[in-house]
Amino acid sequence: MASGFRDKWARVREGKAPRVLDLFSGCGGLTLGFVSAGCASIGGIEIDRDASRSHALNFHPQKDGSPDERHAWPKDILKLPPRELLKELEARSAEKGVDLIVGGPPCPAYTRVGRAKLREVYRDPRAFKNDPRATLYVQYLEYVRALKPLALVMENVPEILNWGGHNLGEEICESLEDMGYRCAYTLLNAANHGVPQMRERFFLMAIHHTVGGEPAFPKPTRKVLFPPGYKGTRNFALHNVLRDGQGKEGSRYVHPPVPDEDAPPPVTAQQALADLPPLLDHTRGLDRRGPRSLDGDLSYGETPPSDYALFMRRWPRFSSDSRLRDHVTRCLTERDYRLFAKMAPGDDYPKAHALATSLFDKEVERLRRAESSPCEGTREYEQLRASFIPPYNPGKFPNKWRKMESDAPARTLMAHLGKDTYSHIHYDSEQKRVISVREAARLQSFPDGFRFSGKMNAAFRQVGNSVPPLLAWAIADDLLRCLGAAGRVPFRDPSHALGTSVPARVA
Template structure:
């Protein structure tokens, strides 16, 4: 029996299963702690399995989605874990029958400078990666699609994949998937337009088997905010090759995102997202000795305290089905030990970045020198005493480099994009409340990504920050998943009376 006939029969059995009322089963590749997984589960999908290389993120994923099942908490390298291995280890059954939807996104380095002819070669010749190992992760992702034969594929990545060294990676992915019988489209979506308190912009690609869909729809925006200039600039750069027609081939599969307009609900602000959480006054904790250097663990609960009026967003974060807040409070509301900077944080104005922080710090140094003179202590610039004082007050970073390394959030605006770099220092998200004078806590970072309060992060503070920064916001994922499951159901119903839909690749 030919491969094409076997594929057709596999797809037909999956459609028949869904027609019988079963949930679509999801495999999350490069899953992290589970932002995509959580959104798809909330939209009605069954989370069957995940592959994640980082041990802390893999354990977080297992603890949240398959508690008590150790096999689902194991870190797995997609380079060495083949589809058959995964199916056997997790008891998924026959590979081709096990999964209906694959979500995830290979790191963009996997595609660097690997041109469209090269991708075709990789797809056709499994040993081609030996000649260009940068393509290996793409090959493994593609091998999972080939093995599991999903009805739907979702890929997420940074906007730069549309202009990655002169390449449009999303277009190339679509071309390969289309050769396999999928209808494919991609666009850029901003999480703030979907109820996430963060102006996070990412590329999303959706592909459907032709047997269940003749079009690809992206979710309609539900919220509106005027995006900061930098975001429109990054979108323009990402789309430049498309607009100028300079890419290798046409961008046939790009589609404009659904429009967000001022008539929609205002975007969720940082204060609406964080305002109900217990305050942490860093300077007071430093003086009392309660805040010290060392690993921050999550085993000490912090009660929410009295809060007369919760925002709709805060209420959702506390009551998300299956991930409700714990009665004893939060166990991961912990912050970084940054004793040099707390006073400086208190001085910053909303929206201030590192150049403004650097100026404030120099003002503080001048004030301190003047205060000492008033006490009869004279310190002059260039002396060892002056340098020691300067080191205690002024951050050492070059003011002319990385101006957005620091940023104090605005209470009345969504936060800027959270990155995995949160695992390093957190200066990109300084709390808007000057009285608290600190960077955001682990739980606050989770709130800004739309992880509910009952979601568990394995490890200590730095790994948790990294997991959160790397994740797809669950509410963004839920918006995509809700649209996808609607299209799946429509396609399944249409197939009851139409043996071979017009968009299908029929044999």
């Protein structure tokens, strides 16, 4: 068995591209980071049809640009034995075997947020423990056991460290150590690594003892002052991990590396998006409801690109062809256009609701003076009210809406983007709209040349479910360094030139 690991390690040290398999791959955020760092994609396992096709479209295209159907079909990890999958994916490959496994088992069972999750727990307080998605990490471990990679990376939400009072990170490490791996896990925030989004996630790295290296996580290239809410989420996740601020004895948890004191500030939303062409209401079809197709028929905007935006245009192997794809967004109501134009940066739903109520009262007063105001309680009055005030209770949905700040990174993009994008209202009040698919991709650090399969909602969902590729590249860089990979492509923060020694404002 050890000789198999040594053969793989020798191959990687000789300069051959490490062969990476992505479990629960989604459209391929982790894959993109590892491929950019010098790895070769074997394929991905993903049950969602559109996401699986996106992964094949970007990493396993045919000569005509269409996805290789051997990779594009959706795959259920519960029904697909490791060796059977590998035989299928390697059918046309001269190289064999898996050097690295990466992936993030679905996180809905662990996360605390979301209306559906709250309703589920209300009906059954133990529902989150009974969710079958909570045990998919077992299949991940079975693939590791069967395919014997040199190393692996697992990603998930921070709450995996405090799931029903259990630290699943430790339990996963114990299983991996029984297989001969050295393990460590931590929490990393994407904004610290050049991504224009404050997205905190759990990362676990394991290296087989045959290799001899110790897991290590990338040092931040950015200094960020995070809002108080991020500290609360982290404290909840680390409740069973830390004692007196230190890792419990025997814990595999390591504190995240810290940036240099003079590290530049985070990449802001404006630096990420300002070069994209504006989308105004009643133009470019924004007044049309219905499914939106993804297209590539736009030119870039007139604003010169920042260093970050330029890198998104020129990402190696995923550069733009000078025409912008996927810059499509949702049709809104006149009520929402009106509100978005008047909301201040950082405003959430309660503030938007209060603003809407004020605008409605002014309109009623105007109509009263004109002696045309409908009587309260009538159908006409309720219709007028609905045309000004959104229906959601501001006490129950404080985070449903939020207008981004131009001079700060965006807040966390969620898979719920596939249903609505009101959590990310564009900072430009003249555009008075929610973000587009391409803007969501930019905030997640997907390059402009990355393709998404499916319609608009499916693309939003794929972006929200992804690991930011820039962060994945930074993690891959450290891992490949530990492995002594001769073909490693070092990570480089694409926008250091934007920074100063003073952190950007984060509301």
